[in-house]
Amino acid sequence: MSRFMKARVAAVDQLSSSVRRLTLVPADETSPFTPFSPGSHVVLGIPGEGRVCRNAYSLISSPDDPSHYCIAVRRQPVSRGGSEAIHSRVQVGDELELSPPANLFLPHWQARHHLMLAGGIGITPFLSYLPELESRGASWELHLRSQDLDVARFPEAAPYLASGNITQHRLERPNLKALLARQPAGTHVYLCGPQAMIDAVKEAARELHWSLARIHHEVFAAPEPGTPFTAVARGSGVEVAVGAQESMLEALERSGVEVKSLCRGGVCGQCRVEMLEGEAEHRDAFLDEQERASQRCVMPCVSRARSQRLVLDL
Known part of the structure; x- marks a missing residue:
């Protein structure tokens, strides 16, 4: 069903x-x-x-x-x-x-302060944070870097615009290290935006000797295209051609094979399936290096095949 x-x-x-x-x-x-x-x-x-x-x-x-x-x-x-x-x-x-x-991106309510950093459309998950942060009387600030997307255009942000807690950066890049350095102890940081932004914040946190357990991020990125291959769901008896512009998960779903999934971006682990034959090109952020090297499982939402066929335990 x-x-x-x-x-x-x-x-x-x-x-x-x-x-x-x-x-x-x-x-x-x-x-x-x-x-x-x-x-x-x-x-x-x-x-x-x-x-x-x-x-x-x-x-x-x-x-x-x-x-x-x-x-x-x-x-x-x-x-x-x-x-x-x-x-x-x-x-x-x-x-x-x-x-x-x-x-997959719930705020850490025990944090002393909540710092949200968004790049462009990455502001979206934080708009649902704001009502709960306010109702709890939590300390928070939100920074959006975008040249063309104005936070004031979102009706969801309207009640909080006068709070002084929202900063929009248009042409200038915020000084991430300085921003982190002035945060009170116990601050948790939430990131959503381009991978380059996420990497830059993590690097600044390392330089300041922050624990990366206080840095949380979410990315919904479309899977990168790749070479076509064949995916075989052995238990279902389905063999499907995976096109260059579609993910293995999409191809399986198109053929009627149901695969559990949540993020569809390679971070949650929900769609992990066992591999019976073939070699995968791992593109996820969930499996560790040992799991990738074993070639025993794959995340079909983002990963592809190095071999011409992948046989899955589905």
Whole structure:
């Protein structure tokens, strides 16, 4: 049985030339949305050319009101189908597949101070943090670096703009080391944005002798293209050609093979499957070096094959 439900697009708002905000409500009013926690994401199924493209998006609406979900989607210059469809084809009244919320990025509530650093559309998970941080009386600050996306365009940010806790960096790059150096003891840092930004913050933290256990990050990046290959689900008796522009997970789903998944970005480990034959090209951030070298398991959401075929225990 599919874990996806149907959601109806109730509103579409253009926040910038490249960012759209969707408001989703249950297509079946007798089946309400699941409550969610700050930092949660959903997987949205968007019909494309001959397939359904499934991408993970952070929920930006308040966890206090699960009557609707809101997401914001940046139009990618090179789209595999999801962002392009949302910007060019999705309209009010359309019905889309929607997974229940999952959370891999929950705030550490015991932190003395919460420092959120976002690059562009990476602001999205933090918009659901703000209501809970405020209700708990927590100490927080949010920094957004973006030239074209104004934090004030998000209705979710409106109640907090006058707090003095939100800083937008447009052309200038924030001095990350100085920013970290002035944080009080017990601060936890949350990152969402380009990998270069995440790496730079981690490097600054190392130079200041911070424990990396206080640095948390989330990235939803589309899998990189690669050489086509064949994936075989031995238990299901399915053999599927994985195209250059699709992930192994998408190809398996297209062929009717159900694979558990959450992040679809190689970080959560939910889609891990055992390999019976072949050699994988590991692209995930979950397996350790020993597990990768053993060639006994693979993360089909992002990883591909070095061999012509991969036989999976599915």
